[in-house]
Amino acid sequence: MSDYIVEMKHITKSFPGIVANDDVSIGIKKGEIFALLGENGAGKSTLMSILSGMYEPDEGEIYIRGEKVQISSPNHAANLNIGMVHQHFKLVEDYTITENITLGIEPIKRFAGLFPYVDIRNANRKIEELSKDFGLEVDPTKKIADLTVSMQQRVEILKVLYREAEILIFDEPTAVLTPQEIDFLLGIIEGLRNSGKTIILITHKLEEIKKVADRCAVLNKGKLVDVLDVKTTSVNLMAQLMVGREVSFESEKVPAQFKEEVLKIEHLTVKNEDGFEVVKDVSFTIRSGEIFAIAGVADNGQVEIADAIAGLTKVSNGKIFLEGKDITNESIRNRTEIGISYIPEDRQSYGLFLDFDLSTNLALKQYYKEPFSSKGILNKDVFEQFGSKLIDQFDIRSGQGIKTQVRSMSGGNQQKAIIAREIELQSPLMIFVQPTRGVDIGAIENIHNMMIQQRDQGKAILLVSLELEEIMNVADTIGVIYNGQLQKVASSESLTTNEVGEYMMGAKHE
């Protein structure tokens, strides 16, 4: 027989409107780290969902250890020793680590030989041993709600190992981690391989593949492009195959020309709904022609800073000045008119009306003004002209032009539409919160170029991002936030990625 532990042959799977996998065949050897590389929507996750029993393929065959199988459910996959570490953790926050890991296969003892009960104590011990064996130390009695993201991920990995998985699928495991945590995780993954497990790594981050993977399959628009030997292939070639054209990794930019001060934050403090201070006494300024980036691990207060400036969150202490004017208590509309453009983190709930057409969405910040409306009546012709103009200017691609329902557009193009709308306001301050989240490499390049272009035209730009690489790439000044406090503010040239990472973890501060 073949020397493959997993073989997927001619897999085709379509959903209404798209073919997610089109005749894909891959073979994975026992004891290797096999990477699946592709942009969003390339079909990586679908392919692995088929392997882990969540979807059934329309066509094609799967062989596990040389035997033909039809994987009908995640349970069935677990019986075949296949386990998936999900990107979105599937954990019960109110339960302890042990309760989460054993959920579904709880060990049972009988009280007085009659009443069955879940034997947590025994399970605790077993999980502690297991976690030590693989270098994933956890305290099994802790609740998930008290754990950091990377610890939660450990629990997800232990969940799979507890079910005695031999074939482990990691779905974008590093998306939520800091650089140090990524290094640790990649170490764990290598350790798992060395102890004989087979690893499938879904990712779109090339440097991770280069670091740990043995072989790599590249998918593009549902089709298998190539299977590469990682050691002998350059990162550039992998990127080209993935996107289907040449990509530049570093945005080109001329040195920044800082001019007058645009935004000034003084001792800003913001409380969340529970009255807990999520932003503590933060002060900084952004000048015209500057990209100021806030780096930090998720949920350390960076989004609240952006929201406070845009007016979405109430400020509990401190002041915000825009071009010298105190806007701390202005309404959102007044702030927009005084000069703030805002690209929100969650573009689908805050940035767009998904069921409205594109021209309406593009006019959202100006619809109430002449010439978009006069005496309270909307002028649809102006909406359409304006929409068509922006679509041409910013190359927003959609099925039916200005009449397209925004819901049907791709994430990258939805984001382009928001950015176009906000740039069109010509505000002196632009706030970008996670502008490239969930968009693919081609669109990321485009968005970065637009930001730099706006900077060169003299805008002040605040960038909030969890992608450290993005920050190092486009920012002129970096402020690192940890636990609601700015740990360090310095020019991007004076900081290395690792230093920023340490500040992000709170390991280092001034």
Added chain:
Amino acid sequence: MDTIIIDGLSFALPLFIMAIGGIYSEKSGITNLALEGFQGFGAFIGALSAVLIANTSGIDVENLFYVSFLFAMIGGMGFSVIHAVLSIKFKANQVISGVVINILALALTTFLTTQINALVFGAASDKFRLGVSERFTIEGLANIPVIGAIFTNVYPFEVIIVVIAIFAWYLLYKTRFGMRLRASGENPHSVDAAGVNVSKIRFSAVLISGLLSGLAGMCFAYSISANFSSNIYMGYGFLAIAALIFGNWKILPTLVACLIFGFAKSGGTFIAQAMALPSSFTDLFMILPYVLTLLLLVFFSKSNRAPRALGEIYDKGKR
């Protein structure tokens, strides 16, 4: 003093067992406003079977309460299938489903009661007469000052309820089923990923709430009202929901809440009688439990936390 404790307990315990049913349903993630309807319909089936059996066999209807409890539980459970199917299988809005079920129960049982009375028994009546269940007193224990009242004039159903409540606690917190049920209300995706069928768990949870509510309704019918009529829909189901919310979806604190309601009710009656007010004023004291609900709501709703996935329609594909 003794009457306050005796009457308070006999009201609080049925309320408690109904609230436990609500806890099961809501802990599994299904909002359940239909307790009111379940208890009414359960009591209807229980009362109907008791009256029918009494009519055919000649046994006195007051001696049939164990049989009627059994039928009430089956009836409540059967009626709860509607809520389970609507909100789990057809993914209907759980609040609307609950409200509609309450209206349906009231209309249906009132109609059926008059029709059955007319057609089967040839009587023009809108109620099934049941009488009041026997009571017993545990000698010795009953002589202890103050606490003794707990063991005086006890309805047998109070004992049944305590036994069931202990079992319900064990099932919810100590067994596989309970662990999975509570997880379904917090994060159904994790339960699904563990290879457990979320719909099945939620279905059984709603049926349990129907079963326990049916029992509670029958207790009310055999004690407070001494008959089955549309008077059974006094809002006790909603009071049970209030109790479980004050109890933070936990069984023991819910018991405390139910006892407070029970003593507020019996205390109100006691004060009204002691002051010898005209009957129109006694009604004023009967609102005591409900006023208390409003007050408690002000103090408790902040610190309480509902199950995270409560009321959310579970869709496998969504993340």
